Amino acid sequence: ATPTAVMVATGVGANNGVLIKGGDALEKAQKVKYVIFDKTGTLTQGKATVTTAKVFSSMERGDFLTLVASAEASSEHPLAKAILEYARHFHYFDDPSTTKDAHINGLESKSFGWLLDVSDFSALPGQGVQCFIDGKKVLVGNRKLMSENRVAIPDQVENFVVQLEESAKTGILVSYDNDLIGVLGVSDPLKREAAVVIEGLIKMGVHPVMVTGDNWRTAKAVAKEVGITDVRAEVMPAGKADVIRSFQKDGSVVAMVGDGINDSPALAAADVGMAIGAGTDIAIEAADYVLMRSNLEDVITAIDLSRKTFSRIR
Ligand code: ADP
Ligand code: MG
Incomplete structure (x- = not known):
């Protein structure tokens, strides 16, 4: 992609409330194979x-x-x-x-x-x-x-x-x-768009995963509701980054979507960290993308934007 294409894409992102922190971040999103979602406050409304x-x-x-x-x-x-x-x-x-x-x-x-x-x-x-x-x-x-x-x-x-x-x-x-x-x-109810976004990612060939500190039974019930089959539960706050690294082992490009203080090490460890805009400052700091609208549809927007900028326009 030309520098102009990157600038245009960054502008399109910004207009949609997707803040992209640089050309590297924009480029990596097209290669994402796994998207790891935090449960509380990311897939769910965070209003317990x-x-x-x-x-x-x-x-x-x-x-x-x-x-x-x-x-x-x-x-x-x-x-x-x-x-x-x-x-x-x-x-x-x-x-x-x-x-x-x-x-x-x-x-x-x-x-x-x-x-x-x-x-x-x-x-x-x-x-x-x-x-x-x-x-x-x-x-x-x-x-x-x-x-x-x-x-x-x-x-x-x-x-x-x-x-x-x-x-x-x-x-x-x-x-x-x-x-x-x-x-x-x-x-803590699911966000309204959560299930549709998961379905959309799967159609794009991206594998969604849920990670949470909550117990296995609740985690599985929530995952089932939203359409995620791959779950990591009872993960201690420090363990989320290890989950990211485990998916990176075979060289796969991994995105993490999270909102909390607990999520910032994982956001930093991920190839593509996406912070929910309504989340904590520390999570926003650690991320490559900030989804200002706190809408999960923007995970798809971000990957799409990257694919369009880097795969089609050469
Ligand atoms: P998550 O990864 O879903 O954001 P946390 O790591 O913050 O979850 O917490 C994991 C679990 O620890 C909670 O599901 C709850 O069972 C327990 N827990 C943490 N903080 C509290 C609290 N203040 N009161 C009651 N339970 C808590
Ligand atoms: Mg959270």
């Missing part, structure tokens, strides 16, 4: 909503939700935000006087006056959160978090979580003083 909360102890529902929300209050994770929102609504309807400010001021801190004091909070990437409330250890997260802390998961709890996961939801386990006391079910 709590759909179920089940208590498996004698604790009252309101107290259970207060406890979980308090533990998650310092976390930046989308799951934490969903849990706080759910608990806040519960308390509002339960007793509007306690959260009246919440209703007026949205998510300002005084709307969370009902939260409990928390000490020794820590976020454990890929697992959940840990803290102490009233001197008792509270854990909120996945099975790995529970098993590492030697909290037993009773059969009826496990069965409930499996049910959630089979319907594409993420099950969040809660323990108090080393007892499993309840489970939350969280749903």
Whole structure:
């Protein structure tokens, strides 16, 4: 392609909200064989909503939700935000006087006056959160978090979580003083265009893959919905870049599409890193392409643009 063709293509991209960071990036996209998609916030809307909360102890529902929300209050994770929102609504309807400010001021801190004091909070990437409330250890997260802390998961709890996961939801386990006391079910719907884009990529001869830190059962259910057969689940945050490298081993050109802080090492490792525009600054920094509209159709736009610039015009 001539420098003019590259300039034109870059301009066409920009007009469509596809920012291409240089001619190299534009050239590589035509050769992409695998596109690795992050699940949360990339294939899904990244707007998690709590759909179920089940208590498996004698604790009252309101107290259970207060406890979980308090533990998650310092976390930046989308799951934490969903849990706080759910608990806040519960308390509002339960007793509007306690959260009246919440209703007026949205998510300002005084709307969370009902939260409990928390000490020794820590976020454990890929697992959940840990803290102490009233001197008792509270854990909120996945099975790995529970098993590492030697909290037993009773059969009826496990069965409930499996049910959630089979319907594409993420099950969040809660323990108090080393007892499993309840489970939350969280749903994060697919982006509307996701399935069509996957179908389109396959037609173009590109192989789509999904990678996620979420559990295998939920991952497979989501992948099935969107039409992806190749899945890598329960990948720790640092592991996404290793997944990219495993696909590059035979010399294949690999693209990664992601939005989160967790995704930036993988975006950097990929031959073609594509960051979702609504994602974090650090992901945008690490990428070769920025999809400003946060629309997955632009993955196809980017590959198309590269193919048209480099394969046809010579
Ligand atoms: P993803 O790759 O899908 O963005 P993460 O690596 O951020 O996922 O998290 C993986 C899993 O760890 C989540 O599905 C959840 O089970 C658990 N987890 C992480 N952070 C939290 C949190 N703040 N509260 C509850 N669970 C969490
Ligand atoms: Mg993500």
